[in-house]
Amino acid sequence: MTPLRGLIQAMFHGMEGEASMVGSDMTGHMCMLYLLARHWSFGEVVELGVGRGFSTLPLLAGAVEAGQGLVSYDINPQTEKMAVQNLRLKEHHPMRGAWRFRLKGAAPGAQDFADGSVSLWFLDTSHILEETRKELEAWLPKIHPDGVMCGHDYFLHEDPEWKDLSGVKKAVDEFAAAHPDRFHLQTLRHDRGLFILWPRTFWDAAPWSGSI
Numbered sequence: 001m002t003p004l005r006g007l008i009q010a011m012f013h014g015m016e017g018e019a020s021m022v023g024s025d026m027t028g029h030m031c032m033l034y035l036l037a038r039h040w041s042f043g044e045v046v047e048l049g050v051g052r053g054f055s056t057l058p059l060l061a062g063a064v065e066a067g068q069g070l071v072s073y074d075i076n077p078q079t080e081k082m083a084v085q086n087l088r089l090k091e092h093h094p095m096r097g098a099w100r101f102r103l104k105g106a107a108p109g110a111q112d113f114a115d116g117s118v119s120l121w122f123l124d125t126s127h128i129l130e131e132t133r134k135e136l137e138a139w140l141p142k143i144h145p146d147g148v149m150c151g152h153d154y155f156l157h158e159d160p161e162w163k164d165l166s167g168v169k170k171a172v173d174e175f176a177a178a179h180p181d182r183f184h185l186q187t188l189r190h191d192r193g194l195f196i197l198w199p200r201t202f203w204d205a206a207p208w209s210g211s212i
């Protein structure tokens with residue numbers, strides 16, 4: 001079995017019945033994250049917010065298949081262990097060496113990277129408005145001109161429990177409005193939403209735009 005198939009087996013065997021994860025809506029976004037990591041890993045691939053590692057799986061798998069690695073940040077030291085357990089990423093697992101976990105806040109983590117070095121950036125941290133704003137702004141200089149910024153829970157505020165707590169949509173909308181020449185904002189509505197900030201270099205050159 002290839003390392004990637006082993007990871008998929010480990011993750012999906014951990015789910016009850018239908019492929020769903022209690023307390024997470026990441027299953028529906030895994031294919032998209034995998035595709036993005038597979039094709040946007042010409043630079044660094046960064047994950048902010050590891051949790052139980054559900055987004056780590058497709059990001060790591062896609063990056064590794066493209067010959068790259070994944071750098072993940074979380075402020076909770078337990079998350080590294082949880083992700084390793086959920087993915088059954090044993091010490092000598094072929095994909096373990098391609099994963100770097102950093103116990104650090106998402107915004108300060110930006111200082112670890114050279115300007116323009118990140119080709120894919122994924123956000124799933126506190127969802128708090130002020131923090132989300134800081135995270136987006138802190139990382140912007142680090143994103144490659146052709147890089148993608150994306151993240152989970154764009155529609156989390158529609159959940160009554162998160163109504164007054166989640167500022168993801170507001171922060172991302174403000175950010176996209178502030179950088180209209182750099183990004184085109186697209187959202188996938190299902191599973192609490194995935195936002196994708198496509199680089200204009202890609203979006204405006206797409207065949208359907210009529211520009212090529």
Ligand SMILES: C[S@@+](CC[C@H](N)C(=O)[O-])C[C@H]1O[C@@H](n2cnc3c(N)ncnc32)[C@H](O)[C@@H]1O
Pocket residue numbers: 024026048049050051052053054055056073074075076079104105106107124125126131
């Ligand atoms: C919703 S969970 C992430 C779920 C994960 N993406 C998955 O698919 O399993 C949010 C995570 O963000 C982390 N977090 C919260 N605030 C953070 C911050 N400022 N910097 C880094 N991580 C943070 C939490 O510790 C938690 O593990």
